[in-house]
Amino acid sequence: MSEQKANENIYDRFAQVTKQTRELVANMEQLQNQITEVLEQNVELSIENDHLRQAIKKMKNVNGEPQLSGSRQNLKELYQQGFHVCSEYFGKRLAPGESCAFCTDVIFGHDPDQAK
Template identity: 35%
Template sequence: MNQRDPFTDFQRLSTEADNLAHDLAGFRQELNRVLEQNAELIIENKHLRGRLNELAPSTETEPKPAMLPSRRNLEKLYDSGYHICNMMYGARRENNEPCAFCTNIIYGNNRSHQKK
């Protein structure tokens, strides 16, 4: 019967622990890099959205076409940040990003009056 050598087992476990610690340190560095990049992108995105809002022509001055009351209600819900399309109805729109399905429901084929 082969008897295991405790010292050999200890060396093997020690080597595996060292390798694991090295891998963990590398993972920590990569995670920090990704988190920093994410923070930079969030800030850049915020600045770009602000700049887009500055450059976008104001839709407030354009006259809106006459809409049925039901569509105006849907538009209010959509403007409040909620989906009104059948795919995501009632879900919050992430960062108030536009949804093509919702805007199609509100404005139909008349996209010239669509909010930006």
């Protein structure tokens, strides 16, 4: 009888493992569905982000502001903070209300990269 009980115990354990495996598979399918949703949402947001960037770029072009390279944008920010960016006076403080034609030429002057 103990052999029969051992066989039943093995069968019960096998049934339990089978049930756990099915539950695990169900959980994995749920996770897979959630991952798919997140990835789809990520793609949608990336596309929307690109569209927004393009719209902002067009808005800047419509306002007539020249598109500045990153380095020229940095120079513009330094100039707006009150520092010369021209080679003549680079790094020196602008007097309150002072403007510098050399600095503005450096920032907004002819950009060889835009000629391409």
